[in-house]
Amino acid sequence: MRQNLPERMEHGGRVRWHRTRGRGELLDFSANINPYPPDISWTPDPSVLNDYPDDRYEALKEVIGRTFGRDAAEVAVGNGSIELIRAFCSAMLGPGDAACITPPTFAEYEMAVLLAGARCTDESNEAAVRFLCNPNNPTGAFHTRPEVLRLLAATAEQGAYLFLDEAFIELSDPRQSLADVSHENLFVLRSLTKSFAVPGIRFGYGFGTPELIERVETVRLPWTVNTFAESFAIEAFRNYDTLEESREKIARERGWLCDRMAGLGLAYEPPSANYILVEVPMETEVLVERLLRHDILVRDCRSFGLPRHIRVAVRTHEENRQLIEALEACLP
Template sequence: MNSKLSCVSGFDRLSRIPLYVPGKPIQEVQRELGLSRIVKLASNENPWGPTEAVKARVASVIAGSEFEGLGLYPVSDGYYLRKRIAERRGVSVDRVVLGNGSSEILEMVAKAAFLDGGSSVIPKHSFAIYGIATQTAGGRVIETRASATELDVDDILRSVVDDTRLVYLGHPNNPTGIRIERSALERLVRQLREDIVLVVDQAYAEYEDPAEYPDAAAYLDERPNLLVLHTFSKIHALAGLRIGYGLGSNELMAYLDRVRSPFNTNHLAQAAAEVSVQDLAFEAFSRQKNAEARQAFSLEAANHRCQLTGTSGNFVLMETALPAADLFKELLQRGVIVRPMQGYGLPNHIRITFGKPEEMRAFWDAAAPILDGGC
């Protein structure tokens, strides 16, 4: 790093915060390796969408009208989309905030909470942005002991210290694909100190069976310091447009609004999400396809004696004797991109997103010879 720049107060500390490492872009892999076909199973996107109705709505914004077009600023707070979300989730519109992806809301809440410093409690093996958002906002991370197969609410509660401002919970958690039961969620919601914001990240919630899933939004009236996050990047298949939302009390939303950039979500994203949030049939279809992919993958993994972790989300963790970084490279050479998990403290696990059947076939065709008869 440029030595003059690292003299700027704070930059040196910034350079010690881990960087988020995104999945490799398909076109770059294709160019580097001279491959004709790439199968990307690395970023937990939904391969089945977006729907034609969503694309038609985006096209109408591009065509432009008196009220919307690419040359005009979008609705600053995304009122019309927030209204649709509020209807779907059964809350009032002032209890919905939008973000440029739910990652931006993770940054917003950290920015608000760590204005005077403090700490966050994060279960081990959680989504990297929780720690990055905390630290870039000036907070300190306390990691709990959770294992790859278990999230321990009592350990989360025990880890809280005097200056804790935020607790994060992936529900289900990425990359482990596990979630806590209703009773544990209730304990966390009710026993966590009132001056701590509980952030329940439900990015993959729509992949769960709606009849069984303990939705943290059920506790919004009970706990003013609760933020429940959803994204349009996963089951809604709009990762490229960057849009997500948070639900909370109107007091909490008013604080988040103070750290939200004006016009933080764009026209195309707002319009696409307005259509998508109402399309329960597409969600049910995607959930079913995901369940089928998981079942087929489990059978194939058993044939290869591969150990899997996680039953939630649109992905799975697979343990391998070969270091994850090596397996990742070998698969990449064969045109399949997965996510190695060494950065998440899991050096012998890769995370595989469930794609279409032909993509999963391509994964096993590439993986079988490398695994040489077994994980």
């Protein structure tokens, strides 16, 4: 019997789609990309395309392991973080299982659970997997390391796994990360491409016990991390510490944006990373369309179940100033 598939999820970062439809140059505030990425001296070497990638990605995993104090056998890699979300769910969930997801949050958790044949619930005591996005997308809600450790202990006591998505923690407060924690009931997901501003490369990675990683890697399609992505990732991890400067600049601009939002009478969730969830006093789709006429693209949050909210990325000061000017012109 053919499986009834769920509807595809909506995402931000559709600036190329808009450009192909005559929108011209847009400032993309819909994708949460580091506006102050480290300067990586990397030039693609076309000769690496002559061979298949090493599907074990041994050199890449060694570099990631050294960066985070983990063994290479505790590292998984994928073509963006979404591939690892789906691989994890395919490996760990099946018909009859449930996963605990607390909305609003990243829609791909639900998609991956449903594609694995499992169901979603908001009851943690009946779940085989509990998802936590930290910082959460789109709200920016952020849990400290002690809070997440307590949640991990409670989840493990129920015999469940904690899937901890830290895709934005590198641009927030990495001191709160659990990337260095090895626990049989924990999988930690990360994304390199957001923090180094190369979303077109597509590269995600994660941490777990060797046994858990082996299951995830068995499900993952072979050769999904291409040789250009592997080469860039290795160079980026060698410059990983330089992200501190990015965090400092983002924090300053985030504060400036919040002050200006408050000055416009807009309410927003307390932000913790490089994006802000903003409540707007009008139909979201109307505001989004008005902003497009000012060459500003923001994230329409109706797909998160938030019909009166937009999410805006933190960009450079001049770009943020243009966003505020456009909001002033577009709000009632």
